[in-house]
Amino acid sequence: MELVRLDAHRWLIPRQGKMRVDGLIFADDNLMRDIRGDEAIKQVANVAQLPGIVGRSIGMPDIHWGYGFAIGGVAAFDPDRGGVVSPGGVGYDINCGVRLLRSSIRSRDLRHRLPKIMDRLFETIPAGVGKGYKKFVLKPEDIRSILNRGAAWAVENGFGYPTDLEHIEDQGTIPGSDPDQVSDRAIQRGRDQVGTVGSGNHFVEVGEVEEVYDEVAAARLGLEKGIVTVFIHSGSRGLGYQVCDDYLDVMLRAATRYGIDLPDKQLVCAPLDSPEAGRYLGAMRAAANFAFANRQMMGHRVREAFESVLGAEASELGMGLVYDVAHNIAKFERHKVEGRETTLCVHRKGATRAFPPGHPELGPAYKDIGQPVFIPGDMGRYSYVLLGTEGAYTETFGSTCHGAGRRMSRRQAKKQARTRNLRDEFEELGVQVRASSFSTVAEEIPEAYKDVAEVVDVVHRAGIGKKVARLKPLGVLKG
Amino acid sequence: MIGPEEIPVPGVLGLDHTADVGLEIFASDLPELFRRAALGAMWLVLERLPSTEGESHLQDQETDTRVVELAVEELDALFRSWLRTVLYWEDADGFVVVDAELMLLHTALSEAKDGQGFGLTGHAMGRVDQGPRVREIKGVTLHGLEVGPKEEGWWGRVIFDV
Numbered sequence: 001m002e003l004v005r006l007d008a009h010r011w012l013i014p015r016q017g018k019m020r021v022d023g024l025i026f027a028d029d030n031l032m033r034d035i036r037g038d039e040a041i042k043q044v045a046n047v048a049q050l051p052g053i054v055g056r057s058i059g060m061p062d063i064h065w066g067y068g069f070a071i072g073g074v075a076a077f078d079p080d081r082g083g084v085v086s087p088g089g090v091g092y093d094i095n096c097g098v099r100l101l102r103s104s105i106r107s108r109d110l111r112h113r114l115p116k117i118m119d120r121l122f123e124t125i126p127a128g129v130g131k132g133y134k135k136f137v138l139k140p141e142d143i144r145s146i147l148n149r150g151a152a153w154a155v156e157n158g159f160g161y162p163t164d165l166e167h168i169e170d171q172g173t174i175p176g177s178d179p180d181q182v183s184d185r186a187i188q189r190g191r192d193q194v195g196t197v198g199s200g201n202h203f204v205e206v207g208e209v210e211e212v213y214d215e216v217a218a219a220r221l222g223l224e225k226g227i228v229t230v231f232i233h234s235g236s237r238g239l240g241y242q243v244c245d246d247y248l249d250v251m252l253r254a255a256t257r258y259g260i261d262l263p264d265k266q267l268v269c270a271p272l273d274s275p276e277a278g279r280y281l282g283a284m285r286a287a288a289n290f291a292f293a294n295r296q297m298m299g300h301r302v303r304e305a306f307e308s309v310l311g312a313e314a315s316e317l318g319m320g321l322v323y324d325v326a327h328n329i330a331k332f333e334r335h336k337v338e339g340r341e342t343t344l345c346v347h348r349k350g351a352t353r354a355f356p357p358g359h360p361e362l363g364p365a366y367k368d369i370g371q372p373v374f375i376p377g378d379m380g381r382y383s384y385v386l387l388g389t390e391g392a393y394t395e396t397f398g399s400t401c402h403g404a405g406r407r408m409s410r411r412q413a414k415k416q417a418r419t420r421n422l423r424d425e426f427e428e429l430g431v432q433v434r435a436s437s438f439s440t441v442a443e444e445i446p447e448a449y450k451d452v453a454e455v456v457d458v459v460h461r462a463g464i465g466k467k468v469a470r471l472k473p474l475g476v477l478k479g
Numbered sequence: 480m481i482g483p484e485e486i487p488v489p490g491v492l493g494l495d496h497t498a499d500v501g502l503e504i505f506a507s508d509l510p511e512l513f514r515r516a517a518l519g520a521m522w523l524v525l526e527r528l529p530s531t532e533g534e535s536h537l538q539d540q541e542t543d544t545r546v547v548e549l550a551v552e553e554l555d556a557l558f559r560s561w562l563r564t565v566l567y568w569e570d571a572d573g574f575v576v577v578d579a580e581l582m583l584l585h586t587a588l589s590e591a592k593d594g595q596g597f598g599l600t601g602h603a604m605g606r607v608d609q610g611p612r613v614r615e616i617k618g619v620t621l622h623g624l625e626v627g628p629k630e631e632g633w634w635g636r637v638i639f640d641v
Binding site: 038064065066067068071088091092093128129185188189198199200238241242244245248249252264265266268406407408409410411412436437439440479 | 484493495496497498499500524526556560563567570571611612613614615617618619620621622623624638640641
């Protein structure tokens with residue numbers, strides 16, 4: 001695959017073969033060495049072949065080999081030019097995303113009580129493969145309400161504060177959901193999973209602000225050096241996985257029906273104006289709302305855990321919600337293409353919306369500074385808080401990276417971890433780990449990931465994200 | 480990347496993929512290929528053999544039988560549909576397939592464009608296993624999905640999202 005270096009952080013895949021647009025990958029030399037090691041570049045080029053794609057098929061610096069679409073990819077499709085929607089461009093974990101809570105607690109004041117907090121989190125937030133919430137099995141009417149209302153349902157039912165909703169992408173409710181398009185199997189898989197972490201790379205992480213790069217922005221987000229924070233990374237659990245799985249079949253038939261030539265079957269898709277696309281989008285939004293409710297409920301459990309161990313109300317502990325972002329989703333948004341403002345369906349699979357200051361879709365909380373963006377790293381090192389930029393809006397359809405990106409397969413990671421005492425290693429790093437299975441922890445060892453600092457430096461220097469603060473993990477709850 | 484890995488299911492190899500996992504399956508005939516693929520998928524979830532290990536989770540559990548009746552247009556889609564069914568049983572009910580007696584048919588399908596397709600009928604045997612799982616399989620992807628004849632028998636490949 002021909003790759004042309006444009007500058008220190010941009011690589012062009014010139015339009016070739018059946019590509020309808022160029023590809024563009026953000027990376028420095030070091031990250032590009034990793035990216036070249038798998039099939040991600042080819043996957044960016046494959047996405048560029050899909051009907052109605054506009055601008056460029058984009059790869060973020062955390063990009064890695066996925067199935068069909070690479071993980072860390074962004075692609076926008078114009079409905080007026082035959083553009084498509086593809087479940088593979090959203091991923092199985094619809095609205096997988098990250099929520100950040102802050103506090104007024106100093107990390108030095110928490111250290112001796114952190115083990116108790118981690119134990120409490122482990123008791124109250126189910127984590128692990130397929131783990132559900134046995135004490136909280138949803139009734140069918142509640143599931144339907146969640147699919148329509150997302151985080152708003154959770155707040156109305158006592159899980160969190162009304163002000164939380166102002167600090168969630170789309171206020172925690174994506175309009176246009178259609179629960180009738182969600183299968184019984186999906187409902188069945190999700191009925192006891194709202195408020196649960198799951199497994200794999202999902203986690204709840206207690207951390208501290210280790211470094212502030214932009215004092216003014218950090219202050220606006222309520223972040224200052226040394227305070228305790230909590231990250232929650234999860235998505236729509238079994239319900240979302242099932243929605244994706246169900247619609248791959250629908251889209252496979254649709255792609256044949258509409259004569260769409262696919263370089264990889266996992267890129268199955270349907271024209272945005274087709275009935276199949278309408279059904280998928282209705283179901284996808286429903287699953288996205290489930291994910292918002294899921295993270296909202298976990299946020300509530302986090303506050304409860306701190307309250308019970310520290311003996312103070314969450315409000316007294318300053319436990320406000322900074323923001324909650326999706327990084328696996330497709331959305332209709334207004335963007336400029338060839339000088340003309342138009343509505344596009346933007347797919348972000350392992351990429352975060354990063355709207356600039358003043359964007360009309362941002363709520364009042366952050367309209368003047370831009371959208372907060374969270375980039376979790378690995379369990380042992382650090383994570384970042386960024387803000388959206390004008391550069392992202394003009395160059396990447398208002399998107400930036402979403403994490404460190406894997407550089408080692410799960411099996412390679414496990415092989416490396418086989419003879420090590422991971423519990424001791426994390427203790428030495430100052431990280432308390434609670435996990436339902438250390439097998440998952442072995443797959444998630446820090447060296448299995450790229451250094452997220454490198455990833456974030458690329459997006460910062462390229463102008464598609466602006467560094468605000470770096471967070472360090474103190475305790476991690478894994479599935 | 481590292482090469483294919485032997486797993487304790489005859490005729491099944493584990494495949495390496497940056498973020499996901501896969502299986503490569505070999506068998507003398509198609510029903511056996513499908514059976515082995517299901518056992519391989521269960522291995523990925525449990526990393527133990529439900530029939531011989533983890534017995535403490537299986538006490539007083541009798542083997543149960545579930546009916547299999549699937550019909551789709553293409554052979555690889557049937558393979559995917561079978562694996563989706565097996566994984567759904569595991570995720571929703573904790574039902575772990577330990578064996579299967581299957582039959583493959585060419586079948587008439589009202590929804591198929593030429594009216595023809597593939598059917599899978601038979602029984603899956605398994606038990607509800609509440610023991611630990613090591614991996615959550617989110618879905619059976621279409622990426623690299625293949626089923627076809629190879630040498631004297633049949634071969635299949637599947638990548639799971641985890």
